[in-house]
Amino acid sequence: MAEVHKEPQEFTLRIRRYDPESGEPAYWDEHTVELEPHRSVLEGILQARARFDGSIGIRCSCRAAICGSCGVRINGQPGLACHTHLDKAVASSRDGVIEVEPMGNMPVLKDLIVDMDQVHWKKVQRVTPWLVNKQPIPEREYIVPAYNMVDVTQSMACIQCGACVSDCLSMEVDPLFIGPAALAKAYRFVGDPRDAQQFERLKDLAEDPHGIYDCTHCFKCIEACPKGVAPMNQIMRLRRMAGDVHGINDRNNGHRHEIVFAHLIRDHGLLWEAELLPRSYGGDSFFGKFHPAAGAELVSSLPAITKALVRGKVTPMGALKPHKLPKQDLGQIHSIYDKVEGREEPYELNLYVTGYDEDESGAEGMPSAETGTPGMEPEESPSR
Amino acid sequence: MPQHDVLIIGAGLAGQRAALAAADAGATVAIMSKVHPVRSHSVAAAGGINAAINPADDWRSHAFDTVKGSDFLGDQDAIEVMCREAPHEILHLEHIGVTFHRNEKGELDLRAFGGASMKRTAYVADITGQAILHVLYEQLMKYHETVARYEEWFTTSLIQDDDGTCVGCVARDIRTGVMETFTAKNVILASGGAGQCYKPTTNGLIVTGDGIAQAYRIGAPLMDMEMVQYHPTTLVENGFLITEGARGEGAHLLNAHGERFMEKTAPNKMELASRDVVSRAEQIEINEGRGVGPGGAGIALDVTVVPKKRVHEALREIVNIGKDFAGVDITAEPIIIRPGQHYIMGGVKTDIDGATPIEGLYAAGEVACVSVHGGNRLGANSLLDTLIFGRRSGEHAAARAAGMSMPTLSDEQMHADAAWIDEIIGRGRGGRRISEIKEELGTTMNQYCAVFRDAEGLDKAHEVVRRLKEEARTAYIDDRGTVFNQDVLGAIELGYMLDCAESIVVAAIERKESRGAQYRTDFPERNDEQWLKHIDIKVNGDDTPKVTYSPVTITQWQPEERKY
Numbered sequence: 001m002a003e004v005h006k007e008p009q010e011f012t013l014r015i016r017r018y019d020p021e022s023g024e025p026a027y028w029d030e031h032t033v034e035l036e037p038h039r040s041v042l043e044g045i046l047q048a049r050a051r052f053d054g055s056i057g058i059r060c061s062c063r064a065a066i067c068g069s070c071g072v073r074i075n076g077q078p079g080l081a082c083h084t085h086l087d088k089a090v091a092s093s094r095d096g097v098i099e100v101e102p103m104g105n106m107p108v109l110k111d112l113i114v115d116m117d118q119v120h121w122k123k124v125q126r127v128t129p130w131l132v133n134k135q136p137i138p139e140r141e142y143i144v145p146a147y148n149m150v151d152v153t154q155s156m157a158c159i160q161c162g163a164c165v166s167d168c169l170s171m172e173v174d175p176l177f178i179g180p181a182a183l184a185k186a187y188r189f190v191g192d193p194r195d196a197q198q199f200e201r202l203k204d205l206a207e208d209p210h211g212i213y214d215c216t217h218c219f220k221c222i223e224a225c226p227k228g229v230a231p232m233n234q235i236m237r238l239r240r241m242a243g244d245v246h247g248i249n250d251r252n253n254g255h256r257h258e259i260v261f262a263h264l265i266r267d268h269g270l271l272w273e274a275e276l277l278p279r280s281y282g283g284d285s286f287f288g289k290f291h292p293a294a295g296a297e298l299v300s301s302l303p304a305i306t307k308a309l310v311r312g313k314v315t316p317m318g319a320l321k322p323h324k325l326p327k328q329d330l331g332q333i334h335s336i337y338d339k340v341e342g343r344e345e346p347y348e349l350n351l352y353v354t355g356y357d358e359d360e361s362g363a364e365g366m367p368s369a370e371t372g373t374p375g376m377e378p379e380e381s382p383s384r
Numbered sequence: 385m386p387q388h389d390v391l392i393i394g395a396g397l398a399g400q401r402a403a404l405a406a407a408d409a410g411a412t413v414a415i416m417s418k419v420h421p422v423r424s425h426s427v428a429a430a431g432g433i434n435a436a437i438n439p440a441d442d443w444r445s446h447a448f449d450t451v452k453g454s455d456f457l458g459d460q461d462a463i464e465v466m467c468r469e470a471p472h473e474i475l476h477l478e479h480i481g482v483t484f485h486r487n488e489k490g491e492l493d494l495r496a497f498g499g500a501s502m503k504r505t506a507y508v509a510d511i512t513g514q515a516i517l518h519v520l521y522e523q524l525m526k527y528h529e530t531v532a533r534y535e536e537w538f539t540t541s542l543i544q545d546d547d548g549t550c551v552g553c554v555a556r557d558i559r560t561g562v563m564e565t566f567t568a569k570n571v572i573l574a575s576g577g578a579g580q581c582y583k584p585t586t587n588g589l590i591v592t593g594d595g596i597a598q599a600y601r602i603g604a605p606l607m608d609m610e611m612v613q614y615h616p617t618t619l620v621e622n623g624f625l626i627t628e629g630a631r632g633e634g635a636h637l638l639n640a641h642g643e644r645f646m647e648k649t650a651p652n653k654m655e656l657a658s659r660d661v662v663s664r665a666e667q668i669e670i671n672e673g674r675g676v677g678p679g680g681a682g683i684a685l686d687v688t689v690v691p692k693k694r695v696h697e698a699l700r701e702i703v704n705i706g707k708d709f710a711g712v713d714i715t716a717e718p719i720i721i722r723p724g725q726h727y728i729m730g731g732v733k734t735d736i737d738g739a740t741p742i743e744g745l746y747a748a749g750e751v752a753c754v755s756v757h758g759g760n761r762l763g764a765n766s767l768l769d770t771l772i773f774g775r776r777s778g779e780h781a782a783a784r785a786a787g788m789s790m791p792t793l794s795d796e797q798m799h800a801d802a803a804w805i806d807e808i809i810g811r812g813r814g815g816r817r818i819s820e821i822k823e824e825l826g827t828t829m830n831q832y833c834a835v836f837r838d839a840e841g842l843d844k845a846h847e848v849v850r851r852l853k854e855e856a857r858t859a860y861i862d863d864r865g866t867v868f869n870q871d872v873l874g875a876i877e878l879g880y881m882l883d884c885a886e887s888i889v890v891a892a893i894e895r896k897e898s899r900g901a902q903y904r905t906d907f908p909e910r911n912d913e914q915w916l917k918h919i920d921i922k923v924n925g926d927d928t929p930k931v932t933y934s935p936v937t938i939t940q941w942q943p944e945e946r947k948y
C-alpha cells in the first residue's frame with residue numbers, strides 16, 4: 001500500500017488579484033503556505049485565505065474535481081485548482097512560485113472568479129441543451145444499446161468547469177465559436193439514441209459558421225480537461241456523423257474541406273495548399289478550381305492568401321506545385337489509409353469503454369465493450 | 385420586489401425537481417442558489433439511486449429494507465410513499481434524459497448497495513448525482529421562460545407575516561452585494577445538509593446547514609438531529625468519499641491481519657450491511673489495534689477483487705480519486721479508508737408533502753426530515769428522497785398557491801439583514817478569525833459526536849459549541865467589499881453551522897440509548913420502550929434549544945432485532 005503521508009513543506013503562491021471596486025488594475029499577491037506536497041493548489045489558496053487574507057476570491061466547493069467550481073490557470077495552464085498537486089505545480093512553475101490566474105476567454109469579476117454566464121453558459125444554451133424525445137415515449141424506459149449509454153457518459157462527465165473554454169484557440173480568434181464544452185454537450189444528445197433530432201442538431205451545428213467546423217484541431221481542450229471529456233474528439237465525432245453518416249454538405253464547406261484534405265494527403269503525402277481551397281469549394285478533383293463556387297471563394301479569400309504570401313507562409317512556387325514524398329513513404333501513407341478506411345465501422349475511443357484516457361498509452365489488457373463497437377488499442381487511435 | 389407563487393431556496397436535486405414540478409403544475413416559480421445550480425453538492429453523489437424497478441422486486445421489500453436500515457426510527461407512512469413512487473420517478477428521469485446504464489437487453493441496469501435485499505440501485509457509472517443534476521438543469525434551461533433562476537444569490541433570512549406564515553425571504557446578490565426582499569406565496573427550502581459542522585467530512589465547503597438554521601430561527605422544529613451518518617469508506621488522507629458502489633461491485637474490507645472482519649458482525653451481508661453497522665465494525669478494528677496504514681488509523685478497501693473492466697466502466701471516478709488524491713491505483717492495490725462524516729439524517733420536520741409545521745414553508749432533500757431515514761440512511765436512498773419529496777413539495781406548494789393572493793411585504797427584514805452584514809464587515813480585529821472557529825467546531829464534533837458517543841464527551845462538545853457561539857459574535861473578517869464578498873458569507877454560514885451543531889449535540893445528549901447512527905457507549909442497547917420516538921428541537925426565545933418528542937409512525941412493520 002502506498003504510504004502517502006509526507007511532511008508539510010512551504011509553498012509560495014502568486015495569486016492574480018483584481019478588485020473591481022478599487023478602480024485599480026489587477027496585481028500579483030504572494031502568500032507562503034505550509035502543506036504536504038500532494039495537497040492541492042486549492043488547499044493552498046484556502047490556507048492563505050484562512051490564515052492571511054479572507055478576501056481572496058475563488059469559487060470552490062467539493063475539493064474533489066467534481067463540482068467544476070475552481071477552474072483557474074496555474075502557471076499559465078488551465079485546470080482545476082483542487083485537481084493540481086502543489087509539488088507538481090511547483091515543478092511546472094517558472095521560478096518555484098506557483099502562479100494562479102483566472103481563466104481566459106471570460107471576463108474577470110473578482111480575483112480568480114470569472115463571468116461564466118456571459119460566455120460559457122450562453123454557448124451551452126445555444127446547442128438546445130435538452131433531450132428532444134423520440135415519440136412515442138415508452139411506458140417504461142427506452143430500450144437502447146448498453147454501449148450508447150456508456151458512450152455518452154464521456155460527455156456527460158463534463159463538469160462545466162470552463163477550463164477548455166479558457167484556452168480554446170478558435171474562441172480567442174472567433175468569440176462567437178460555440179466552443180469545446182458546449183459542443184461536447186451537443187454530442188451528449190446527438191449520441192443519445194433517445195433523441196429525435198440527431199439530423200437537425202447536426203445540420204444546425206454544421207451550417208453555423210461558428211459551429212463544428214470552426215474548431216482548428218489544436219488539442220488545447222483535450223489537454224485542459226480534467227475529466228477526460230476530450231471535447232475535440234466529441235467535435236470530431238459530430239463532424240463524422242454530420243458528413244459521413246448524414247451526408248450534410250454544409251455551407252461552410254467544412255465537410256468537403258476535410259475530404260479534400262484527406263485525399264490530398266493520400267495522393268501526395270503532403271498538403272498542396274493551392275488545391276485545398278478550390279477543391280473544397282468546387283469539387284474534389286483537379287477541375288474543382290474551375291467551378292464557379294470555387295472562383296467566388298478564391299476571390300473572397302484573396303486577402304488571406306495575399307497575407308500568407310507576404311508573410312512567406314506560402315511561397316508561390318510551393319503552393320502551385322504539388323509537394324512530393326519519396327515513393328516508399330507514400331506507400332506507407334497509403335497503407336494507413338487502407339487500414340483506416342477498410343474498417344467495418346469507425347472506431348471510437350471512449351474512456352468509459354476502454355478505461356484509459358486518450359492521452360495515456362501502453363495500457364495492458366484493454367477491455368472491450370460488451371456490445372456495440374469493440375474497444376481498441378490506444379496506439380490505433382484515429383485522433384492521435 | 386420579485387414575486388412568485390413558489391420560491392425555492394436551493395438548486396440541488398431537491399430544489400430543481402421541486403421547481404420543475406411546480407412549473408408543470410402551472411405556478412410562477414423562482415429558484416435561488418448561492419452557487420451555480422450544477423455546483424450544488426448533489427453533484428458529488430456517486431453510487432446511484434434506489435427503486436424497486438425490476439419486475440421481480442417489490443416496493444414493499446425496498447420499504448422494509450429502509451425501515452430496517454433506519455433502525456425502526458423512520459416514519460413508515462413516508463417510507464411507503466417514497467418506495468412506492470420510486471420506480472415511476474426513475475422512469476421520469478430516464479424519459480427526460482438521464483443516461484442510466486443498461487444491461488445487455490438495453491433495460492436499466494441495477495447494482496447492489498448496502499442494506500438492500502436485492503439489486504435495486506440504478507446508476508450512471510459513478511457519476512449518478514452529477515448526471516441527474518445536469519439533466520435536471522438541462523430541463524431548467526428548457527424552462528427558461530417559466531422558471532426564474534437566481535444563480536449566485538445567498539438567502540439570509542426567511543420572512544414571516546404577523547400570523548407566522550412564511551411569505552418570502554431576504555437574499556443577497558453575491559455578484560453585486562445588492563440585498564433584495566423576495567415575496568412568495570410559498571417557500572420551499574432545499575438548501576441541503578450541514579456536513580461542514582464536521583471536519584473531516586465528505587461534504588463540500590458550501591454544505592453549511594443554512595436552511596436548517598434559517599428554519600430553526602423562525603421556530604420550525606428540527607427532528608432526528610442526533611442521527612449523523614458516518615460513511616464506512618472515506619479516504620484517510622482527506623475525508624473524500626469512496627462510493628459504496630465499490631463494495632456493491634464486490635470490494636472487500638480488510639483489517640491489518642488481512643481478515644474480512646465484517647464476518648463477525650454481519651455474516652450474511654458482510655460489507656453490504658447498513659452503514660452504521662459497517663462504520664462501527666471498522667472503528668472497533670481501529671480502536672482495538674487492528675487498523676492499517678499510518679498510526680493504524682485506517683482499514684484497507686480492496687477493489688482489486690472487482691474485475692478491471694468493470695472498475696473502468698462503473699467505478700471510474702474512484703479510480704481517479706485514488707490516483708489524484710491518494711496516489712493509489714485502486715485496480716492494483718488496496719486503498720486506506722476509515723469512517724467519516726457524510727450525511728445528516730435529521731433536518732426540518734415535514735409531513736409527506738414536504739410541508740413544515742410553519743404555514744407556507746416547505747422543505748425537501750437533505751435539509752428536511754420526513755423522516756424516511758430515521759436512525760440510518762441506506763445508500764442510494766438520499767437521491768431518491770430529494771426527488772420524491774422535492775416533486776411532492778413542488779406540486780403541493782403550487783396547489784396551495786392557486787387558491788391565494790400574493791402577500792404584501794415590507795423591506796423591514798431586508799434592512800435588518802443589511803445592517804447585520806454591515807456590522808460584520810465593520811468589526812474590529814479584536815476577536816478570533818472565522819476560520820479558527822470553524823476549524824475548532826469541526827474537530828470537536830468529529831471527536832465527541834461521531835461513531836461512538838458518551839455523556840462526558842457530548843457535554844464537552846456542548847460546552848465548546850456554546851463558547852464558539854459566543855466567540856462568533858465578535859469574529860472578524862478581512863473583506864470589506866461588496867462584489868463577491870465570500871468572507872462575509874462565511875461568517876454568516878458559521879452562525880448557521882453553530883446552530884446546527886448545537887441541535888445535533890443537544891439531541892445526542894437527550895437520546896439515552898443506541899439506535900442507528902447514535903451509539904452511546906454508556907447506553908449500548910436499543911431501548912424501544914422509552915426511545916422509539918423522535919426528538920424534536922425548537923428554538924427557545926433565549927437561543928437555547930428546547931427538546932420535545934413526537935411519535936414514530938408505524939404501519940406494517942413492528943420493530944425487531946436488526947441482523948445483517
Ligand SMILES: Cc1cc2nc3c(=O)[nH]c(=O)nc-3n(C[C@H](O)[C@H](O)[C@H](O)COP(=O)(O)OP(=O)(O)OC[C@H]3O[C@@H](n4cnc5c(N)ncnc54)[C@H](O)[C@@H]3O)c2cc1C
Pocket residue numbers: 393394395396397398399416417418419421424425426427428429430431432433512513537538539540574575576577586587588590591594595625627726727748749750751763764765766767768770
Ligand atoms: C460525496 C457524496 C456522495 C453521495 N452519494 C450518494 C449516492 O450515491 N446516492 C444517494 O442517494 N445519495 C448520495 N449522497 C447524498 C446526497 O448526494 C445528498 O444528500 C443530496 O444530494 C442532497 O441534495 P439536496 O438537493 O438536498 O441538497 P444539495 O445538493 O446540497 O443542494 C443544496 C442547494 O442549496 C443551495 N443553498 C444552500 N444554502 C443556501 C443559501 N443560504 N442561499 C441560497 N442557496 C443556498 C446550494 O447552493 C445548493 O444549490 C452523497 C453525498 C456525498 C457528499
Ligand code: SF4
Pocket residue numbers: 164167168169170171179180214215216217218219220221222231232235
Ligand atoms: S481543439 Fe478545437 S475546440 Fe478544442 S481548443 Fe482547439 S480549437 Fe478549441
Ligand code: SF4
Pocket residue numbers: 157158159160161162163164165180181184224225226227228229230231
Ligand atoms: S469539457 Fe472538460 S474542461 Fe471543458 S468544461 Fe467540461 S469538464 Fe471542463
Ligand code: FES
Pocket residue numbers: 042059060061062063064065066067068069070071080081082083
Ligand atoms: S472545488 Fe469542486 S471542482 Fe474544484
